[in-house]
Amino acid sequence: MIRTGVIGVGYMGQNHVRIYSEISDLVGIYDVDIDHSRAVARRFGTQVFEKIEDLIQKVDAVSICTPTVDHFDSTLMALKAGKSVLLEKPFTGDSGKASLLANEAEKQDVVLAGGFVERFNPVVSAAKEALEVGRFGKIISISSKRVSSFPSRIRDVGVIMDLAIHDVDVIRYITSSEIIGVFGMGGKFANDRFEDYANLLLELECGVTGHVETNWLTPMKVRKVSMTCSKGYVQLDYIDQVLEISSSEVREIDPGNLFQVPLEFDVRRLSLKKEEPLKRELQDFLAAVRSSGKPKVTASDAIMDLKVCEAAIRSVREKRKIEIAH
Template identity: 45%
Template sequence: MKNIRTGVIGTGSMGQNHARVYSEISNLVGVADLNEGQGKKVANRFGVKWHKNFEDLLLDVDAVSIAVPTSLHLQIAKKVLLSGVHVLVEKPLSNSIEEASEIVKLAAKTDLTLAVGHVERHNPVVNYAKKAIDGGKWGEIITLTSKRVSNFPERITDVGVLFDLCIHDIDISNYLSNSKVNSVYALGGKKRAPHEDHINLCLSYDSGLISICETNWLTPNKVRKLEITTSTHYIELDYQSQSIELFKSKYINVNKSNLYSSNLQLETIKVPINQEEPLKLELADFLQSTVSNKTPLVTGEEALEVVRISAHALESLMNKKVIKT
């Protein structure tokens, strides 16, 4: 992959991290940003060229990441794809179903790789959970309960917490459930931000699985966790520490006439996880897809489905009702 010429459009919080990883795993040749100070700072850090106009960057690259405000994704992705360049679009793919669909259709028409930056999909704990669930090791999945909370990010201005944070957990729910969402119900509101900054989302799947997502920008501490209830286990995943704990239990010495004295034997298993940076795995997967013609882990179609569910969640939030999908 060292021979693949890469670039980054947008050098803000996420974009500069894309540049860092590309500089390690590929031939990073340039970055583009309208903000000359920020763009040059990132370019100088990695010894590459800064472009004010991203279209100039497209002349020198095989693949790029788009890490600009969500409202600009369609405008820039169209020009990238029509220039014959493979693209990874940071999540969300768009903030509207129509625009996300247009990006997906254009990628198919141009026969170029479109990957989407749902980075938690590349977290090693998710990879382990997916294999355990699909292999039947954890029994039947009954509920997924996600908590993704932190304080307000000044960098986000064009979308609320649903499209910025909760969208991660919607994607993971879809990925682990192997099923389709049939109804969406959301409650929440805004306390500090121009858009919603706290939301509780309930997703119902055709399989019977229920996924609950609690997300906000109101807490002083950062939490990124998933709890899974199954027919045989209770599982806790921590995205930040990349750790998994499994819990099983059984009653011993049960006396039906004195349940108070019955003993519950709890077994806790800590799963060994090989910790790796999810963003590095994501970008390596994207670049490998461009040269091997394989499907990236997060496809445009999957990202479009997440946008569709998120749009229904916003509709539910505004109208205070369940939305059938």
């Protein structure tokens, strides 16, 4: 089995530990909070390392789940040691630094995967497969809503890098097209450091229009995507893992009775087999490590996601559309 480790065992890292303990040879964990790491290690039956470099030397592959400001240095250390890395979103939070890591991974001939977990949600997989075979017809527009209350765990990025980046990645993945322009509106409401609400209008190379609404200001958690397609209207619910397809047909209209337009609606709700997206993501990562192949979310994908989000943040600040170079 592949020997794995986790660097950073906070909110997300603990879940990496849990899953690796089930699907790999989990060697150990590292976190700056030693007491917390010991508690996590006891729960999942693994070892605590007091130095990052000692853990890296013992593994074949590692997940890095530290705060974003520490992502670059920890990942570079692992890559230079010839280890494969899954780097949690928002990757490095900086497309320039992400490119440096991608070059190092290529030089060392190891896997560098981006931790963009929504690609592995069964509803996203089902929607992409249906679009590829023409079941929904041509996609015209795609809109996402990702809102929740402020997460105390986030201290070093705003809501665009924390939440909207997931939807940027899914939109690129579902449409198989790059985002070439973004206009963003948003601002700071409940804090004075980072934006905590934003609406992004996205221009895609394929002609599709994209929209992302995100904030840290709502009391409930919403994770949904809707697509207007030539054969119907499709809604994805990430949390319930449900796909809803709506279509309609207009019968002959009586011009003398426009109050009652004869519309026939067909709504189909598909409840997919529930699977944990993070487990699917880590299985994909380990499969890539095992075969020396490509993960579903490559470093190149992460770089493009970051470029879009960097442009979105700039757009919010400058109040104008930003073109995105490829």
